[in-house]
Amino acid sequence: MSVTGTLREIGVFPVKSTGGLSPTSTTIGPDGLTGDRAHAVVDAAGTVLRAKHHPALSGLRLTGPAHSPRLQVPGGVPLDRFLGVPGAHLAPVAGGARQVEAVHLVSLRQRLAPGAGDTSRANLVVELQDEPDVADWVGATCRVGPVELEVVGVPRHCAGVFARVRTPGTVHVGDVAELVPGTHG
Template sequence: MATVVGISVYPVRGCAGTALQRADVGPSGLSGDRAWAVVADATGEVVRGKHAPALAGVAVTGDPAADAAAVAQALGEPVRLEPLAARPDGGAAVHLVSRQALDRAAAGVVPSGCGAEDPRANLVLDLPADDERSWVGRRLRLGTAVLQVTRLPKHCLGVYAEVAEPGTVAVGDEVVPA
């Protein structure tokens, strides 16, 4: 039996995640996930985690002013937070990864051309007898939400899914075909 063992949202893109026991899942993904982007005051450009790794260590509070101040301190430059109107870079609504995939990556076992860095997944699943990479094209029920698994991410850990039916997902929920 597959189950949800972890839920995380990343309110400010590139910053540390917030672990939850339960999350509402709307048409665009988990409530509060990737709602804000960091923008450099000097250039007006979005600051991305791959160019500013210090972002990943910034724990956010949900207060945009306080979060912008914490990010500015970590980066050593003035920034502001701007709402993300759409998923950045064509990202999917929900990122799922199995505990087993994380364990394989930690052991250095990843497919050729794939990265093993932190996948920043929304849902971590325990899949004792399955591999989520085989789920592309399938619909899954997690709690009261139904997800349509659409593709593998570029970094190869886990899968991306779109929301077919909004609902709520909680740690301990079973993952079943829908």
């Protein structure tokens, strides 16, 4: 039996390890949300810098649209000097800088649960009525507006699920969300 609800938030993170955007609508293509994690700050050799090793990345402000982001560095100093990494610069990342699937989906219930971890970088936040346990999401289909997602896994360090895009389209905050159980089990 399917469970219905509403899309409450959209999160797009154009530059890996920096802040994101919270648009009221976005297009979701086969590779995920338009512009999501398509750029990264890299060193002179092109190696992607991660907040785990360069926490100052989280102090950068994102400006511009998701498909063409710009970074605002505190104090207006050059990016490489701010990070202490010679040659550091913003660059597009072929194939994107995400480490898992195209979409990170989380429910409000999962986000608010004790031990949820950091879900602040989830792409879609849905509120579902009578939602099943997260283990039952794997193998399910989640429809959000015209978009259809295949739930394929559970993150190790935070709440929610990872999904692949079956049917692309544009979603809007307030769209109907529906979780349809899979045929497993």
